[in-house]
Amino acid sequence: MKVRTRPLVAAAAAFALMSTACGAPDSGSADALVLADAHELGGYNPVAGYGAAGEAKVYDGLLRLTGGAGLPGLAPALATELPTADAEAAVWTVPLRTGVRFSDGSAFDAADVVATYRAILDPVSASPVRSSFSMIERVEAPDPMSVRFTLRHPYAAFPTKLLIGIVPSEAVSTPAPAVESPLNTAPIGTGPYRLTSLEPARAVFEANENYWGGAPAVQRLTVLHVPDDNTRAQRMAGGELDGTALPPLLAATFAQRPSMSLHSNTSADWRGVSMPTGHPVTGDPAVRLALNHAVDRRAMIDNILGGYGRPAYTPFAEVYGDSHDPAVTFAFDRRRAQKILDDAGWRPGTDGIRAKDGVRAQFTVMYNSTDTLRRDLALAFASDARRVGVAVDLEALSWDRIEPRIERAAILLGGGSEPYDPDTQAYNTLHSVAPGTGSPYDNASRHTDPAIDAQLETARRTTDPAQRAAAYRAVQSRYAQQPSHVFLVHLEHTYVLKESSWTVSEPILEPHAHGVTWGPWWSLHTWTRGS
DSSP states (O other): OOOHHHHHHHHHHHHHHHHHOOOSSOOOOOOOOEEEEOOOSOOOGGGGGTTTTTTOOSSHHHHHHHEEEHHHHSEEEBBSSSOEEOOOOEEEEEEESSBOOTSSSSSOOHHHHHHHHHHHHOGGOOOGGGGGGEEEEEEEEEETEEEOOOOOOOOSTGGGGOSSSSOOGGGSOEEEEGOOOGGGGGGOOOOSSEEEEETEEEEEEEOTTTTTTTOOOOOOOEEEEOHHHHHHHHHHTTTOOOOEEHHHHHHHHHTTTTTEEEEEEEEEEEEEEOOOSSSTTTTHHHHHHHHHHOOHHHHHHHSSSSEEEOOSSHHHHHGGGGGTTTTTOOOOOOHHHHHHHHHOOOOOOOOOHHHHHHHSEEEEEEEEEOHHHHHHHHHHHHHHHHTTOOOEEEEEEEEHHGGGGGTTSSSEEOEEEEEHHHHHHHHHSSOOOOOTTSSSTTTOOOOOOOOHHHHHHHHOOOOOHHHHHHHHHHHHHHHHHSEEEEEEEEEEEEEEEEEOSOOOOOOOOOOOOSTTSSSSGGGGGGOOOEE
């Protein structure tokens, strides 16, 4: 039986979180950093989806990412070695690290792993990432220091599901909605940092001196919530910050500034436009195909991303190697787009906008009102569509106003939240999953193609790398015949740093979710002082 010391420590943590720090953040300390992020603070609960790709500073997963070019590797974290699977890849066993303690001083063991995954899968938790773990039938502890996952079907990409942080079993012992958990504001993890203060616009993380991997050299991290891009840039220019994430064109303005450096990381993060099949215009396969040829992706990359990006035609980026089909593209060709529309019966009117059977070629694209990059891409998309006779109305909205209209209006979407295997990159976007089984943004176009579904299922269930790659190439080939979206670009995420003597994290392929948990800070606990 484990001895827990949580009540006293939790009370102390609660007092720290209620305390309001005085004065401006101190970035003058040699061992402290102050960063600004656009994302709201809080929500530090893995059961609610926090740090699903392994980027959480206060938690460890069973596995962790390793940096470098191409797809990241996976290495043991709370596990002592990579998981082993049975011959069918349906039962996976993970040995656990001994001597690890949570930030409240309590001991880590298999019960915590079992409880974390069960909480994610429990419908009462209403976890937004539950569907991402739906292949797990049960999780159990054969002994205190090992865990066994039994899957509903073989799943070759299962190790990528072992990146999410582990919480103490006591923290999830009573079933409840994940959004209501105390972990959102008072996280308890085994990671290299612990949260010591949280306000709406300021969070302070201190080094975990008892971290099993060794205490981090950067002893304090202060993260400020600054949602406006221009404000973050101004505060960076004014010397208030040690770093921030900025859109590419804004970040590029710092490239020649003294004592500043611009960093970029390749990502599998994509931006594209959903095309709802239930709408009389976007539901027409000819319109979807024509718009894929009408958009000038290179101009978007040059003029909006400042060169920090690559064209996207499907969710599959070049980084997926044999699983990526470089032949699947949509050439920028307005004449071809116009001919496709002509042949499908969409005829130009006196104002240049086409119509068919009394239906005007017009639809709405929604985008998040706080995201300037999505705004600019939406404007470019609308301009390109207009030039082939399709009118696009733009609406800047909050996500809570976008979601109810997913099936009636297009969205300037982002994707690639779990890019460390082709399955987790593409399955939810392209598979015609039943509505209500996952995120409402999964397959936002609500497009159904049994041939694509079948190949995606084959790829996720086989362990043969060649068979998996062939199935993914078949998905892309089929998709090119009848696209469900208009994918636009794969982003490179851009960051600005104040120069220092720190040796920062090496680049890593980044997911859709970025900001100061990624970039040069994704493995902050490994930073060392340069000579």
